[in-house]
Amino acid sequence: MPIESFVLGIHLIMIFLAGAFGGILEFLNRFDLIRDSKSTESNHNSHHVGYRAHPLYDKVELSFRELVWIGFTHTLHGVGGAFAVTLSLFSLNQFKLELTDENQLFLISLYVIGGYGGSRFLDKVKYSIENQFQKSARQMEENLFSRIDTAREKASLEVIASDIISQAYNVLEMKLDKSRSDIQHIVDDLEDLMDKGVTLPRHFWRKAAIMLGRLYRHKFDDLNKGLLALNKFIDGSRKLNKLDEHFVAVLFNVACYKTELIKNSKAENASEGFQEVEKILEEAISISPAVRDQIYGSDDSSTTADKDLKAYRDWQKSQASGQSSS
Structure with a gap:
């Protein structure tokens, strides 16, 4: 295998792993741990107060399957953010293929940061688009009802x-x-x-x-x-x-x-x-x-x-x- 292909492969692995890690970090950062008191009864009919922890994602309790899916999307967002960082380095002529410890640490740090930021940024873009779509849908609905009311009044x-x-x-x-x-x-x-x-x-x-x-x-x-x-x-x-x-x-x-x-x-x-x-x-x-x-x-x-x-x-x-x- 040519040396350049090997080096490129290493860089791709770094992009995927570091970007995914950044996305997962951003995913985990969204969790809050809520403790609920829970009363239990012992064999001697005495009551014992315990606590049960609830992990909430963005203040919402989700099923395990939902959390896995959301975590996977954050991972993909993180990889996308890492690729965006790589392209930025290329455009600035700052990307180096050398596999020195210093360069690898520098790139991995950037990829993790890019993965974290990409996950957060893309999620905000998604919410922004959804909100805009909902706003447009509401506006269309209001306009429709307004036209219906106007037609009724006219009739x-x-x-x-x-x-x-x-x-x-x-x-x-x-x-x-x-x-x-x-x-x-x-x-x-x-x-x-x-x-x-x-x-x-x-x-x-x-x-x-x-x-x-x-x-x-x-x-x-x-x-x-x-x-x-x-x-x-x-x-x-x-x-x-x-x-x-x-x-x-x-x-x-x-x-x-x-x-x-x-x-x-x-x-x-x-x-x-x-x-x-x-x-x-x-x-x-x-x-x-x-x-x-x-x-x-x-x-x-x-x-x-x-x-x-x-x-x-x-x-x-x-x-x-x-x-x-x-």
Whole structure:
């Protein structure tokens, strides 16, 4: 056998034995010896108090089989620590193959220290990973339950919203005979829904806004409050940058309400008001061209012109005739 192979073999044996010894030392260092008092009865019916020792590993009493397995893992950790020391010496060009007593004692000391430290370090890494995993698992569980609770709350809110909107619709269609105070309760409920609008599906939020506006308009004769309800949806949608079909539907209602206000006020500056209505309708048409049929009626008469916008259409005609005469 070549001399170098023999020397390497000796070093490997030193690494295994010294590293394992360091791991076992770290394993034994974790034990506490607890003495429990034990009362025994002698043949003369007298009581004798003795003691029984309990070796506890990390303050836990384990079976012999469990201790053997844990001791074995500490041994492996120790060997790994000794190998880590060897690699460190190689990287620093401090590893010597010579088998002098001084060098062997130096290496064995380092291997034992490396085995002890490796066993302790790897065990801490294991516990750290386990704790991190448990923390992540708990976080995932909490997030899951949170999503479930949120889904339940959302579903519950949608049921409530559907019921309130249905009540408002039935009141407006004269299917429910409600007192003014009862209608006010429905209005209050719709106002609450509008405040929670962002958490509602878009179609519920839109219906709540339109129904609230119609109740103010037809049951309380208050177009201004109706407009406020509609504009709350419009402003919220703009902030969310959701200019969709729901936005267009409410925007069209805003134009109708403003037209009605202008017509009822009979103000001299009605032209300015109608110009504002025109801008609103132009925005609605730019998003959904089908709105034009609601304003003027379709060519095939499948859609009739909205009667709420008659005053606006009359204003447009007067503007057109004025321009032609000039």
